[in-house]
Amino acid sequence: MQFFKMPTALAAGLILAGPAAAQGIDETINGLFDQYTSWYVALIFADLPGTNFSWIALWLVVAALIFTWYFGAIQLKGFTHSIKLVKGDYSDPNDAGEVSHFQALATALSGTVGLGNIAGVAVAVSIGGPGATFWMIIAGLFGMATKFTECTLGVKYRNEYADGTVSGGPMYYITKGFRERGLKGGPAVAILFCIFTILGALGGGNMFQANQAHAQLSGVLGEYPGWITGVILAIVTFAVIAGGLKSIARVTEKVVPFMAIFYVIVSVLILILNADQILWAFGQIFQGAFTGLGVVGGFTGALIQGFRRAAFSNEAGIGSAAIAHSAVRTKEPVTEGYVALLEPFIDTVVICTMTALVIVITGVLNQDPETGLYIWNAEAGQIRTDGNVSGVELTSAAYAQVFPWFPVLLAIAVVLFAFSTMLSWSYYGLKAWTYLFGEGKTKELVFKTIFCLFIIVGSAASLGPVIDFSDAMLFSMAVVNVIALYFLMPIVRQELDQYVARLRSGEIKKFN
């Protein structure tokens, strides 16, 4: 509880004590943060005995490969069908006014597209080298099958209440699906998933976002204490999630997709302006993927960073998207699985790759001109970069090489992305919270208050402990969720086979 009390208790004093004291508070929070979370982070990212390959990365890779094999490379075979579903080709006109496939996908994407694509990629590339991009793309492509599995189950086992509202997600498919298959332990596994979701919402869905929003803002406005950004973000978030200022949420939901599109356009422009270097950049990515190009850990270093950041960015296997996708109006759960598999593709294969290419092409990662290897900064634990920056500041520096005005725009985008992701995760966290403790205004207010206090902690903590804790929490969700997916994948297979058979026979009609 020290976390919750400290920032607010000292906030008033800080205003009087000045910047020096405020900086001290940041350091104190960092210290406490590190002290209380490092053991868990170490456990989640522990290496397999005798290797430097973390078991959790292997966990997700194996899961994605198994789902890809089990569903017959659904991400390749079903890609065009996914596009048709999003376009509404198979949507019954009588269902107009209900949640469309596009809407479910867009909402889920606004929870995933964001800082993972901007800051996460920069972290992956600066630690794992350009080669991390290759593994990120591979993880994104295979992760599509994982997303397909979890979102199909999300719709199939959602709860539909008498008032017409719906609730879905892993906690529901774990409980109902396990019962249906005669498996014991469903409720206990669902509870465990909810605990990790709440912690994931506070970690990756909150503190990492707040932290990077502050990093970008202080990069543009000049250094100032993190808690200031935290308090402002916490107040606005609290006003939206607890105070009913829904208009802010609506505006954010509408602006964020345009920001994402603009980000992609700017990235494409930079690539066009440096068209002669694109092949070289891909060369660096492929070469780095298997040799490391001077990165500590070599091939495995690049691979681990790529997989870690891809999972953090597209959330395949984490289970969060199943919560958002479960609201779609469809009689065929598997259609939402098809639609959801586009999410890792858009998020990781398209947007993350754009960021990585721009970072590599603009040369912000320092290379030894003689050997062509990247210069390792042992003290920072990453490749030496211009200005020794990392995370979102590295992405900002890369884009600023071509468009000097970009950092200001990126600061706005980062804050909006961070805010939008925080809103999505406050919802996911709340769903897990109410699953555990039941619904009720007071119970919900307790979670919302804790969520907002963690925004302040996240803004003040340094990048290292926050990013590690964020990852650890998200991957904990994946541990539970993927186990459940293994048990429930035969149900998805059955759904898929039936759907494909009816599609082929013409029973499922195309409306447009």
Added chain:
Amino acid sequence: MSNEVFVVAYEGGGGGSNVLDYAIARAKKEGAELRLVHVLEWSPYQFLTPEELEERHARRNDEVRRAQAHIIDPAIEKARTAGVTATGDLSYGSVVPLVAKAAKSCGASMIFVGRSGSDSIGARIFGSVPLGLAQIASVPTVIVP
């Protein structure tokens, strides 16, 4: 009694009163039936928050109930009182194509639509419902001031 059907693009409220009165008068004179089409503006490409997704089905039910009770039913009753047979149609989507589609599907001979009353730049650039119908309707369209 003719077999003619007139479609009324009916938005309800104060703005819909003139077009409804006029359509009832014309239908009575011609012995035609009225088909009232009320469209709730909706795009499957709108962006929604997670809470909005969760509540969408319930909200849609509410919207349909409210539109039926406060817009369609009173208008049908008004027509019946005037001795004109009327039916109602509620749908979600874009007004212009849906009204034109309804007119086509029921073989209507005429569409009645209220003047939008807007001369804003937005209406001039993107067009208004009466203008849109005038452009795409397959039957004569009467714009009622």
